[in-house]
Amino acid sequence: MHQLKTVTEVDIKMQNILDKKLIFVTGKGGVGKTTVATGLAWLAQSLGKKTLICEVEPKGDVANSFECGSTPFSKREVTKQLEAMSMDTEASLREYLKLHLKLPVVGRIGPVAKAFEFVATAAPGVREILTVGKLCWEVKENHYDIVIVDASPTGHIVGQLAAPEAINELVKVGPIRSQTGWMLDILANPSKTGVVIVSTAEEMPVNETLDLSQRIYSETKVKLVGIVVNQVLPELFSHQEEELFEKLRIDPYFDKLKGVINGDPTPIFDAARLAVTLRRSRASHLERLRSEINKNVPLLYLPYRFNRSEGLKSVRTTATYLSDELGF
Numbered sequence: 564m565h566q567l568k569t570v571t572e573v574d575i576k577m578q579n580i581l582d583k584k585l586i587f588v589t590g591k592g593g594v595g596k597t598t599v600a601t602g603l604a605w606l607a608q609s610l611g612k613k614t615l616i617c618e619v620e621p622k623g624d625v626a627n628s629f630e631c632g633s634t635p636f637s638k639r640e641v642t643k644q645l646e647a648m649s650m651d652t653e654a655s656l657r658e659y660l661k662l663h664l665k666l667p668v669v670g671r672i673g674p675v676a677k678a679f680e681f682v683a684t685a686a687p688g689v690r691e692i693l694t695v696g697k698l699c700w701e702v703k704e705n706h707y708d709i710v711i712v713d714a715s716p717t718g719h720i721v722g723q724l725a726a727p728e729a730i731n732e733l734v735k736v737g738p739i740r741s742q743t744g745w746m747l748d749i750l751a752n753p754s755k756t757g758v759v760i761v762s763t764a765e766e767m768p769v770n771e772t773l774d775l776s777q778r779i780y781s782e783t784k785v786k787l788v789g790i791v792v793n794q795v796l797p798e799l800f801s802h803q804e805e806e807l808f809e810k811l812r813i814d815p816y817f818d819k820l821k822g823v824i825n826g827d828p829t830p831i832f833d834a835a836r837l838a839v840t841l842r843r844s845r846a847s848h849l850e851r852l853r854s855e856i857n858k859n860v861p862l863l864y865l866p867y868r869f870n871r872s873e874g875l876k877s878v879r880t881t882a883t884y885l886s887d888e889l890g891f
C-alpha cells in the first residue's frame with residue numbers, strides 16, 4: 564500500500580481530481596460521502612492547497628470529523644489552509660441579493676424569505692440554484708485552490724447539478740439567464756469541475772452508482788471523475804488457511820481444540836466463514852461495477868476501518884489512504 568507506484572496513465576488521471584477547482588462528493592446515504600469529502604479536503608490542505616469544504620446537508624458531520632465546532636454558512640477556519648462551511652439556502656439568497664442586486668439586506672430577510680419559500684416550493688430548481696450558485700461563486704471568486712462539496716445523496720444531486728441549465732431553459736433572456744451562464748461555464752468545464760461517487764461493494768450502492776453515473780452523463784454537463792469504493796474488506800487469510808479452518812471443524816482436531824481452549828471454538832470458525840463469504844460476495848459486486856462503468860473513470864479503494872476511531876484521527880487515516888490511491 565505504501566510503496567511507490569509506477570505512474571501509469573490511470574494514476575495521472577486520478578491525480579487530476581485534486582487539480583480541479585470544484586469537486587462534488589456524492590453517493591447513496593451512509594456509504595461514506597462525508598468520510599471521503601473530509602479525507603480529500605484534509606489531503607488537499609496538507610498538500611498546501613487553500614481548501615474550502617462545504618456540507619450541503621448540514622448535519623454537523625463535517626464539524627464532528629474535524630472536531631472544530633459548528634461550521635456556519637459564513638465559514639470556520641479549521642487549519643490555516645482549510646475552511647469549512649454548511650449550506651443555507653436563505654443565507655445564500657441574502658448574499659446573492661446583496662452582491663448582485665446591491666440590496667441592503669439586514670438581519671433576517673423577512674418578507675423576502677417568505678416569498679422565497681413560496682417560490683422555492685412552487686418552482687423546482689430555485690433551492691438547487693441557490694446551493695450550486697453559492698458553490699460556483701466560491702470558485703469564481705478564486706479565494707480557494709479547491710472547493711470540495713460534501714454533496715447531497717444520489718436522489719438530489721442531479722437536480723442540483725442540472726439546475727443552472729434547467730433555469731436557462733426556462734428563462735431564455737434577461738438578467739437571470741446572465742446569472743446562470745457563468746455557473747454553467749464552471750460546471751461544464753471538465754478541467755475545473757468533477758463529480759466523485761462514493762460506493763461500497765454491495766448490491767444496492769453499486770446499482771445506485773451505475774444508475775447515477777448514467778444520469779450524470781445524460782442529464783448534466785458535469786464530468787464523473789472518480790468512484791471511491793469504500794469499506795473494502797481485507798483478505799484476512801489465504802485459501803489454504805481457509806481449508807485449515809474447515810479441517811479444524813471436524814474431529815479429531817475439533818475435540819482437541821475444545822480441550823485446549825476449554826470452550827466451544829465454533830463461533831471463531833463461523834466468524835472466519837463469514838469473513839470469507841462477505842469478501843467473496845463483495846468481490847462479485849465490485850467486478851460488476853468495474854465491468855459496467857466507463858473504463859476512463861478511475862476507481863479508488865478505501866479499506867474498511869476496523870478500529871472505531873472517529874473525528875480527526877479517522878480523517879487523517881482516510882487522507883493517507885486517498886493519498887496512496889491518488890499516487891501522491
Ligand SMILES: Nc1ncnc2c1ncn2[C@@H]1O[C@H](COP(=O)(O)OP(=O)(O)O)[C@@H](O)[C@H]1O
Pocket residue numbers: 590591592593594595596597598599624793794795865866867868869
Ligand atoms: N472505510 C470505513 N470503514 C469503517 N467505517 C466507515 C468507513 N467509511 C465510513 N464509515 C462509517 O460509516 C458511517 C457513515 O459514513 P459517512 O461518511 O458519514 O457517510 P455519508 O456521509 O455517506 O452518510 C460513519 O459512521 C463512518 O464512520
Ligand SMILES: [Mg+2]
Pocket residue numbers: 596597598624713
Ligand atoms: Mg454525510
